[in-house]
Amino acid sequence: MLLFVSAVKLVAEIALMALAGQFLLGLLAGQKRDSNLFYQLLQVMTKPFVKGMRLVTPKVVIDRHMPLAAFVALAMVWVVATITKINLCLQIGVEQCR
Template sequence: MLQFISIVKLLCEIVGLSLIGQGILYVLAGANREKNFPYLILRTVTSPVTKALRWVTPRFVLDQHLGLLAFLIVFLVWFWAGQQKLKLCLTEYSTHPACTAMLQKYEERLQRSGQ
């Protein structure tokens, strides 16, 4: 289960950063963005998410807003996956190598906040 949650979190990070990069290139490249090779690569990475959102969202949601909506949903799934990973590390997998650094940082933050 820990590996599945970690993979979901990693995929959200890849898609989220791709959406951010695509948004930056959308602004910088302007009307020529369809000829911009990096923009096309990022659009290829993010297209499964935006196509799934287009299928799920009602028609009154404009295509221009799908990128922002996709980023919001990816961020929420990433946040959820992070919380689930922390929960699993605190309960079942405290000795797992993927959890040791995470738990160490978590304990340092608790000590700094005085809890």
């Protein structure tokens, strides 16, 4: 169970960092962000999470807000996974969690 929770937490952390990087690079690159290689790489990394968020949100939410919604959802997943990992480590002993 600890391995599963750690894996979920790790995937959420990677996706959160990719979404944050995509946002910051989009601010720096401006209108030319779509031709930026690193922006495209981050976009490929975050596409499954953004498309998954599109599937669970109503059509009223515009596509431009999907990365922000995915970021918020992943942040909640990360918080839940962190709390669960802490609880598991307290139950089985802190020494076994290292």
